[in-house]
Amino acid sequence: MPAVSPIEWDIVEARVTAAMAQYGPSRASLAFVYVVLEQYFPDRASDYPEMIVDGGNDLGVDAIEILEREDRAEILIFQSKHRTSLDSTDRTINDGEVLKIGSFLHGLFDREDRLLKTGNLQLTEAVARIWQLHKSGIICRYRVVFCSNGKGLSPSATCILDSTLQSMPGVEYEVYGPTEFMRDIGSSSREREIGCLQVIGKEAFERTDGDIRGVIASVDARSFVEMIQTADKRSIKRHLFDENLRIFLGANGGYNSNIIQTAVSDDSHLFWYLNNGITITCKEYAFNKGHANPVIRIEDFQIVNGAQTSHSLLEAYKRSPETFENVVLMVRVYATARSDITERVAVATNSQARIQARDLRANHxxxxxxxxxxxxxxxxxxxxxxxxxxxxxxxxxxxxxxxxxxxxxxxxxxxxxxxxxxxxxxxxxxxxxxxxxxxxxxxxxxxxxxxxxxxxxxxxxxxxxxxxxxxxxxxxxxxxxxxxxxxxxxxxxxxxxxxxxxxxxxxxxxxxxxxxxxxxxxxxxxxxxxxxxxxxxxxxxxxxxxxxxxxxxx
Structure with a gap:
C-alpha cells in the first residue's frame, strides 16, 4: 500500500518537476535533492551545487552543508531516496543505505585518506573543511537527514543506525519525509495550532485596545520548548515561523551560542534579563486572570519574532534539560483577527531588533x-x-x-x-x-x-x-x-x-x-x-x- 496519498504524491512531484525546470538536473532523483535543500535553505539556491555531492564515488551521501557558528559548527549530511511511482512509496530506506552513512561517518572521524581520493570535488572539499574545523578546535555537531518521498527507515535500518551512533555522541539523525514536506510547503493550509504556556507566579500583564489585545508574561521556558518542538523532539515545528520575517527553516537561521550558554549555565536564572524574549501573534488566547501560575492557551498562533531564540532554546534543552528549572522566558502574545496588524507587529519587532533583512527592503x-x-x-x-x-x-x-x-x-x-x-x-x-x-x-x-x-x-x-x-x-x-x-x-x-x-x-x-x-x-x-x-x-x-x-x- 502506498505510504502517501495521491494528493501528497502529486504535490511533491510537482515540486520535483519545477526543480527539473529551474535547476536542470539530469534526473528526477537529483531534482528531489534540490527540493529538499529548498526547504532547509530557501534563500541559497546559488549554493546548492556546492552542497550536492551526489554522483560518482559519493560514498552514499547526496549533500553536505557546513554551517559555521562562532566557536561551533553544525554539519548536515543528507541522504535522499526518490521513489518513481506512487505504488513504490511503500519502500523503506534499507540497511545498505544506512551502512553507507555509517561507513562515511567512521571514515570522517578516523580521518581516512580514502575520503580525499574519491575524485568527487564537492565531497573532498566538504571533508577537508570539516577536518580543518576539528584542527582549529571548533566543536562540530552532526545531523544526518534521511530524505524520502516514501517511507522512512526500516526497523532494521533504525536499529543499525542507533547502534552505530552510540559511539558518536555528536551525531543525531532525522527523517524528512512526506509528512514533513506537507508541513513545510503547505503553509497556506497549515493546521490550526494550539499551544500552552506556563506563567510563573502572577507575572502576566494584559491590556486591550479595540480590535487587538495582548499579554506580556514571564513563562517557564520548558513549556515554550514543549510547545514548539516536533513530536520526535528533534527539531522545531517550522510552520510556526511562516510569518517570521527572518524565517527560520531548518538550519537556515542557526544557533546563537550565547543564548545556549546562558540557558545551560549556573546563571540560567539570568536568562529573563539577558534575552529580548519572544513575540507571538494569534487569533485568540485565554488564561485565568488573577490566579497564580496560570496557563495561557493560544489558538492559531505564529512566532513572528524570536526564531533564533526558539531554536537555541530547543538545542539547549536537548543538551541539558535539568538546567531549565530556572530558565524564565519573556513572551508577548498579541491576539487580533486583522492580518495587517499581524504584519505590522512582525515588521516592528524585527526592526527594533536592528535586523537588516531583504523583507524590510522589499517595498523600497x-x-x-x-x-x-x-x-x-x-x-x-x-x-x-x-x-x-x-x-x-x-x-x-x-x-x-x-x-x-x-x-x-x-x-x-x-x-x-x-x-x-x-x-x-x-x-x-x-x-x-x-x-x-x-x-x-x-x-x-x-x-x-x-x-x-x-x-x-x-x-x-x-x-x-x-x-x-x-x-x-x-x-x-x-x-x-x-x-x-x-x-x-x-x-x-x-x-x-x-x-x-x-x-x-x-x-x-x-x-x-x-x-x-x-x-x-x-x-x-x-x-x-x-x-x-x-x-x-x-x-x-x-x-x-x-x-x-x-x-x-x-
Whole structure:
C-alpha cells in the first residue's frame, strides 16, 4: 500500500518537476535533492551545487552543508531516496543505505585518506573543511537527514543506525519525509495550532485596545520548548515561523551560542534579563486572570519574532534539560483577527531588533522601479521571495541574486558576494541598488551571469557521471562569482561593453581561463577557502593581465 496519498504524491512531484525546470538536473532523483535543500535553505539556491555531492564515488551521501557558528559548527549530511511511482512509496530506506552513512561517518572521524581520493570535488572539499574545523578546535555537531518521498527507515535500518551512533555522541539523525514536506510547503493550509504556556507566579500583564489585545508574561521556558518542538523532539515545528520575517527553516537561521550558554549555565536564572524574549501573534488566547501560575492557551498562533531564540532554546534543552528549572522566558502574545496588524507587529519587532533583512527592503522605491523596468523588458523581478513563482524560471530575477551579481561585477567584490551576502540589504544596499543603472545593461549582465551558471551546472552534471577533478571548469563550482568578476576586468581592459549571445559565451570562457591560470598554482588551499578570500583577486589582477588579454585579442 502506498505510504502517501495521491494528493501528497502529486504535490511533491510537482515540486520535483519545477526543480527539473529551474535547476536542470539530469534526473528526477537529483531534482528531489534540490527540493529538499529548498526547504532547509530557501534563500541559497546559488549554493546548492556546492552542497550536492551526489554522483560518482559519493560514498552514499547526496549533500553536505557546513554551517559555521562562532566557536561551533553544525554539519548536515543528507541522504535522499526518490521513489518513481506512487505504488513504490511503500519502500523503506534499507540497511545498505544506512551502512553507507555509517561507513562515511567512521571514515570522517578516523580521518581516512580514502575520503580525499574519491575524485568527487564537492565531497573532498566538504571533508577537508570539516577536518580543518576539528584542527582549529571548533566543536562540530552532526545531523544526518534521511530524505524520502516514501517511507522512512526500516526497523532494521533504525536499529543499525542507533547502534552505530552510540559511539558518536555528536551525531543525531532525522527523517524528512512526506509528512514533513506537507508541513513545510503547505503553509497556506497549515493546521490550526494550539499551544500552552506556563506563567510563573502572577507575572502576566494584559491590556486591550479595540480590535487587538495582548499579554506580556514571564513563562517557564520548558513549556515554550514543549510547545514548539516536533513530536520526535528533534527539531522545531517550522510552520510556526511562516510569518517570521527572518524565517527560520531548518538550519537556515542557526544557533546563537550565547543564548545556549546562558540557558545551560549556573546563571540560567539570568536568562529573563539577558534575552529580548519572544513575540507571538494569534487569533485568540485565554488564561485565568488573577490566579497564580496560570496557563495561557493560544489558538492559531505564529512566532513572528524570536526564531533564533526558539531554536537555541530547543538545542539547549536537548543538551541539558535539568538546567531549565530556572530558565524564565519573556513572551508577548498579541491576539487580533486583522492580518495587517499581524504584519505590522512582525515588521516592528524585527526592526527594533536592528535586523537588516531583504523583507524590510522589499517595498523600497528603488526596487519597485527596478521591478517596473525589468517587467518592460519581459523579466519578473522578485522584490519579495518567490513573488513570481508561477513564472518561467528563466525570466525570474531574484533581488538577492541581482545584488550578488552587482556586488561581484560592478563593485568588484566577488568574495563578499558569497561570504557576506547579508550586507546586500544592509549597509551595502544604497551602493548596490540605485537609479543609476541602465536597465538594458542589467538585462545583459543577468544573462551573462546565467551563462556562467549554465556552464557550472553542465560541468557539475558531467562530473557526477564521470569524475573529472581537473580542468578549467572545476573552478566554476566554487569560483563562479570570480569568473563574473573577471569578465568585468576583461571588458574594462578592452574598453568594451557587455556582449550578448555567442560573444558573451566567448567572454565567459576567456574569464574562466583567467581564473584558472591565476588559481591553478595554488595547491595547499581548498577551493572553498580560495574563493572566499580577497587575496584571490590579487592573483587574478596580475602584472601581466593586460598582456594576457591583448594576446587573446590578436
Amino acid at each position: 522605491s528603488v526596487l519597485k522601479k527596478l521591478e517596473l523596468a525589468f517587467n518592460a523588458k519581459g523579466y519578473f523581478f522578485e522584490r519579495k521571495r518567490n513573488m513570481h513563482a508561477e513564472r518561467d524560471p528563466k525570466k525570474r530575477i531574484d533581488a538577492l541574486k541581482l545584488g550578488q551579481i552587482l556586488l561581484s561585477y560592478e563593485l568588484g567584490e566577488p568574495d563578499r558576494a558569497k561570504a557576506d551576502s547579508d550586507t546586500i540589504f544592509g549597509e551595502r544596499f544604497n551602493s548596490i541598488f540605485h537609479e543609476g543603472h541602465a536597465i538594458d545593461d542589467l538585462c545583459r549582465l543577468v544573462e551573462l551571469y546565467r551563462l556562467i551558471e549554465e556552464m557550472r551546472d553542465t560541468h557539475i552534471s558531467r562530473q557526477r557521471e564521470v569524475i573529472e577533478p581537473s580542468g578549467e571548469h572545476q573552478y566554476l563550482v566554487y569560483g563562479h562569482w570570480f569568473v563574473l568578476y573577471s569578465t568585468h576586468l576583461i571588458l574594462t581592459q578592452k574598453n568594451a561593453s557587455l556582449p550578448e549571445g555567442e560573444e558573451a559565451r566567448k567572454l565567459v570562457v576567456e574569464a574562466l581561463t583567467l581564473v584558472a591560470t591565476a588559481c591553478g598554482t595554488v595547491k595547499s588551499t581548498a577551493q572553498y577557502q580560495l574563493f572566499r578570500s580577497s587575496k584571490t583577486k590579487g592573483r587574478i589582477i596580475a602584472d601581466d593581465l593586460p598582456l594576457r588579454i591583448s594576446s587573446r585579442m590578436d
